[in-house]
Amino acid sequence: MKSVGVVVEYNPFHNGHLYHIEQTRKHTNADCIVAVMSGNFLQRGEPALLSKWYRTKMALQGGADIVIELPYAFATQKAEIFANGSISILDAIGCSEMCFGSEHGTIIDFNKTVSYMIENEETFNIKIKNTVKQGYSYPKAASLAYYELEGQESFLDLSRPNNILGYHYVKAIKDQQSSMKPTTIQRTGAGYHDVELPPENIASATSIRKALLEEEVSLETIKQFVPVTTSNELKKYLSEFQLLHSWEDYFSLLKYKLMTLTAKDLENLYEMEEGLENRLISHISNSHTFEEFMKKIKTKRYTWTRLQRACCHILTHTTKQQMSTVKDNPKATYLRLLGMTVTGQRYLKTVKKDLSLPLVANLSSYNDPLLELDKKAANTYSMIFPEPIRSKVLKLEYSTPPIRYNEENVN
C-alpha cells in the first residue's frame, strides 16, 4: 500500500482542504493518506476552534485515512521546527511521499532553493542577523535577506506563507535524510491571509474562523465554503459545548497568569526573550480583551503570530527547559493516533512492525516528556468550561480511543 502524508491544522476542514486531499490522492496514486494534524493549539499560537476529536472526524470524512497528532512542541512553533516535527512523523509512519499545498506549485524550485540555501547558509544567516538588528521581525528579516542573496531570482517567492512552509518541509526531509519524496500542489482560491469571505466556494480557514467567531454570523454564512460534514461537526460541537474556542475565551487565564507571575518567573517560559516579559507585564493590567492586549504589545520587531505563540506558552506554562530537546533535535518521539478509516487501519497493520516510533492510542498508557506538553495543552484547553463540562472534556482527552470511520459504508 502506498501512503502519502499531508500536514494540516483543519481549523476547520474546508473545501480547500478537500481539494488538497483529492489532488494529493490523484497526483500520487496514494492508497492511504496520512494527515499529521495539530492538536489543541495551532501554529499561529491560537486555540483550535473545536477539539481534536471533532477535527479528526472532519478529516476522516474528508478523505484522510489516518490522523496523527502533531505534538504541541512542534505545532506551536515557527515553520522550521513545525516542519521538522511533521516530517519526522510522516517518515516514521512509512509515507513514501508527502504533498503540500503552496502558492508556487512546482516542486523543482523548492528543491533548488533548499540546495542553494544550504550552500549559502552562512551568508544568509549573517544577512538575517544584520537585518534583525535594524528592528525587523525574524520572518521579515529572513525574507529580506533571501532577496539580497545573489542568484536566487528564478526560485521561490518566500514571502508567501505556504511557500515558506513547503521550503521547510523539503529542507527537513533533506536534513533528516528521509527517503520521502516531496511534492506540491498549487493552492487555488483564497490565500492564507484573506480575511473577507470571497464569493467562490473556497475560502481561507482564517476568513472562515473570523466569520464563525463573529457574534452575529451563523453557520449559514460559511456553509458554501465547507463540506457538509464540517457544518455538521461544528453544529454538534456548538450544541454540546456552547462555543467555538478563541483567544478571548482564554484571556482571563492569561491575564491571571501575567498578573501573578513576576518578570523573573516569566523569563523561564519559552519564547520569552529580550525583555518581552516586561512588555507583557506592563500592558496587561490595562487590557480588557486579548485583541486590545495584542495591539498594545505589538511592535515592528515581533510578528502578531510570534506574540500569540509567546502568550500561548504562558497560558500552557511551557518552559524553555521543556522545549530544549525539541530545539536541539526537532523530531517526534511518538505517534499519537487520533483516528483512522478502514483503509488506514489496514495500512497500519502492514507497517506496525516497522514503525520507527511507538504508536500511542491511549494517552494514559504512555509517558514521554513531549506528551506531558500535550497533556498540559489539553488541560489548558478544557479550563474555560464550567463544571461539569470541564471534567468531561478533560476525561475525553485521556479516555477517547482513536476514532474509527468506515468510509466504505458512506452513501
Added chain:
Amino acid sequence: MKSVGVVVEYNPFHNGHLYHIEQTRKHTNADCIVAVMSGNFLQRGEPALLSKWYRTKMALQGGADIVIELPYAFATQKAEIFANGSISILDAIGCSEMCFGSEHGTIIDFNKTVSYMIENEETFNIKIKNTVKQGYSYPKAASLAYYELEGQESFLDLSRPNNILGYHYVKAIKDQQSSMKPTTIQRTGAGYHDVELPPENIASATSIRKALLEEEVSLETIKQFVPVTTSNELKKYLSEFQLLHSWEDYFSLLKYKLMTLTAKDLENLYEMEEGLENRLISHISNSHTFEEFMKKIKTKRYTWTRLQRACCHILTHTTKQQMSTVKDNPKATYLRLLGMTVTGQRYLKTVKKDLSLPLVANLSSYNDPLLELDKKAANTYSMIFPEPIRSKVLKLEYSTPPIRYNEENVN
C-alpha cells in the same frame, strides 16, 4: 494621645469585635485604637469575604481609629510570623500598648509562659521535632511538646487558638525589644471554631462566614450577630459585586495553575515542602470543587489551614524566594494606611515625624518587595470577576485613597 493596637481580620466585623474594641478602649483608656488588619487573604489561607475597603469601613464604624493593612507576607502565615509582622507595625506607629482577645484572659500567664519557653527553647524544639516525625502536624506537635515540658502546669492552655496567637504577640514584643505593653481581654461567647450559630448575640466569624456563604441563608440570619454597619456594608458589597468571596470562586484558577505547572515549577512556591506538590497534582484533576480537593489532600500531617495557605500561595504565585526575607526577619517595611477617623488623623499628625516606617497612602507611589506581594494578592483577588467589574476592582486597589470617617458626626 495614647494609642493602643489591636490585630484583626474583621472577616466580617461582628459583635465580638465590637466588644473587643470597646473593652480595649475602656481597659487601656486609649485615645486612639490602631487596627492592623489583613488584606485580601487571611491567616487561614482564605480569600476575605469582601474587600479590604469595605472591611476598613466596618472597622472605623465599629470603633477603630486607624486601619493599617497587614501585608500578605505576614497575613497568610503561621502564628509566629503573623504575630511578628503585626507587632512590628503597631510598634512602628507608636502604640504604647496592644490588646488581644484570648481564651485565657490574664496577661501575667502569657508573660510567664514566654519567659519559661525562652529558657526551655532547646528542649521544646527537640520534642516538637520528634513528635512531627511521628506524623503529627506542626501545631499539634507543638501543643503536645508543650504539655510534656515540666513546670508549665500553671500557665496557659496553648491548644486554644487565641491563646496561641497571644503567646506569639507577647513573644514578638520581647524578641523585637518593643516597649509596647501587651494586655489581654477574655473572649466571651463563641470560640473561634464554632461553626453553628449560637443563640446569643455573639457568634464566631467562622460561623458567620459559613452562614453567609451558604446559598439559602440570607443576611437576615446573621443580623443579630453583627453591628448594623456590617450588615449595611455586606448588603452594599453584594449589590455592587454580586458575591462574597470564597475559595470555591477561586478554585478554577487554582485548578488551572495546578494543571499547567509541573511539580518542579511548584517546588519554588512557598510552603511547598516534602513533596506536597506531588500530592496536590495527583488529586487536582479529579476534584470538581475546592472542598472536594481539600478533603482529598488532607492528611494527619498537614492541618487544613496549612494546606489552604499552600493553595493560597499557589494562587498568588508566591515563591519561597519572595518570602525569604520575611522568614529571616519577620518585620514590616511600610505602613499601608487603609483608613482613619478624625481622631486617627489627629493622632497620625502628632506621630508622623517619629514613625520608624514609611506611611504609604497611595499604592502606586511606593515600591517595596513586600508590597509587590500585596499587589499580586490584589490582582488575584479581582480575577474572579467578569469584565468590566474586574478592571474596576483592580483600579480600586491602586487608586482608593485612605478612607476617612468622621465619627463625631454620627448620631
